[in-house]
Amino acid sequence: MDADFISDRIAKLRTEKNISARDMSLSLGQSQSYINNIENKKALPSMQMFLYICEFLGVEPRDFFEEEVTSPGALNEAVTAFKSLSPKQLELMTALAKEMK
Structure with missing residues (x-):
């Protein structure tokens, strides 16, 4: 993991949800260029804002950093569904x- 990981990961997850950087910024209560500045490596989110970003993207913070998990939102959804299954x-x-592997 390098210094650009957070910026790149936010951009990838946002794009997968088909949400513009402007719309995401405004939905988070920030200026319209907030996410764009993060994705262009001009800024990093605070810890509190990082948690809001994860919540917005439907990703658990621990899964955000798992590089081998390509779709953490989908994984989180599957885990939630599996919790109600019988043994x-x-x-x-x-x-x-x-x-399938």
């Missing part, structure tokens, strides 16, 4: 995931 259903889903 047998969970076992079947795990076997299916291993088979």
Whole structure:
């Protein structure tokens, strides 16, 4: 992970959600250029704003930094759905995931 990781990761996750940098900035209560400045490596978010960004993107902060997790929002959604499965259903889903690998 290098110094550009946070900027690049925010840009990738935002683009996957098909949200403009301007709209995301305004949705977070910031100036219209806020996210653009982060993505262009002119600024970094504060810790509090980073947490808001993760919430906005539907990503757990721990997953944000997992480089091998390409779609942390989708992973978070799947984990949430799996929590309501019975032990047998969970076992079947795990076997299916291993088979797909």
